[in-house]
Amino acid sequence: MGYQRSPREASEVSKADLESKLRSEIISFGKKMVKLGLVFGSEGNISVKLPGKGYLITPSMVDYEEMKEEDIVLVDEEGNVLSGYRKPSIETPIHLAVYKARKDVNAVIHSHPTFSTVVAILGLKIPPIVEEMIPFLGGELVTSEYGIPGSEELANNVVKALGNKNAVFIANHGLLACGSSLKDALRNTMLAERIARVFVLSSLLGKPRELPEDSIGFQLDLFRRLHKMKERSHVYPENRLKVYESKF
Numbered sequence: 090m091g092y093q094r095s096p097r098e099a100s101e102v103s104k105a106d107l108e109s110k111l112r113s114e115i116i117s118f119g120k121k122m123v124k125l126g127l128v129f130g131s132e133g134n135i136s137v138k139l140p141g142k143g144y145l146i147t148p149s150m151v152d153y154e155e156m157k158e159e160d161i162v163l164v165d166e167e168g169n170v171l172s173g174y175r176k177p178s179i180e181t182p183i184h185l186a187v188y189k190a191r192k193d194v195n196a197v198i199h200s201h202p203t204f205s206t207v208v209a210i211l212g213l214k215i216p217p218i219v220e221e222m223i224p225f226l227g228g229e230l231v232t233s234e235y236g237i238p239g240s241e242e243l244a245n246n247v248v249k250a251l252g253n254k255n256a257v258f259i260a261n262h263g264l265l266a267c268g269s270s271l272k273d274a275l276r277n278t279m280l281a282e283r284i285a286r287v288f289v290l291s292s293l294l295g296k297p298r299e300l301p302e303d304s305i306g307f308q309l310d311l312f313r314r315l316h317k318m319k320e321r322s323h324v325y326p327e328n329r330l331k332v333y334e335s336k337f
């Protein structure tokens with residue numbers, strides 16, 4: 090029989106494993122954002138919760154194409170750098186404010202997709218016009234009040250406008266979406282952008298019609314149930330940590 094790791098040692102190894110995996114996932118999601126036309130170069134920012142440690146966030150001014158795992162910065166809930174030699178994204182206060190307000194959120198993506206930015210510049214809100222925007226995003230999508238990039242005021246405005254939903258337009262700037270995982274946050278980003286595109290185009294041809302009230306009620310109920318499930322289960326990444334632990 091070889092050396093057996095104690096449960097504590099196994100947990101430390103699995104935590105290091107999870108951190109490295111999440112760092113690499115952030116980079117691959119950054120590259121996906123560029124490929125999908127959601128941002129250019131180093132624009133936007135991505136963060137993920139690292140259970141028991143803090144938050145991993147993309148650095149300022151590093152192209153996703155050139156980003157390495159060690160470029161990702163680990164910060165605590167106040168934004169203090171715990172590890173990393175890069176400067177964390179200027180929008181770190183928004184990410185941290187979202188995590189503080191929303192226990193169901195494990196990943197946050199901020200991007201600059203064209204149609205969401207159009208809506209954000211006009212300061213519009215999009216009423217429930219297609220079913221899927223209700224169970225996945227929470228219904229009506231609104232634009233936050235304006236704030237200077239990187240300011241606490243902007244962070245507060247974004248969190249206030251986001252409420253319990255999964256996407257919000259940032260005034261004169263772009264989009265923020267969150268989710269229970271990076272995959273979920275990217276799906277919500279793409280869904281919000283598609284809805285913004287559909288809304289802008291249909292507005293050019295006429296007045297977009299809202300969904301009937303009974304349909305909205307039904308879908309909202311679904312959203313609330315999904316939301317509660319995520320809050321209760323902490324599906325990600327805590328459960329992934331358990332999976333990692335079981336391997337040792």
Ligand SMILES: [Zn+2]
Binds near residue numbers: 199
């Ligand atoms: Zn931005």
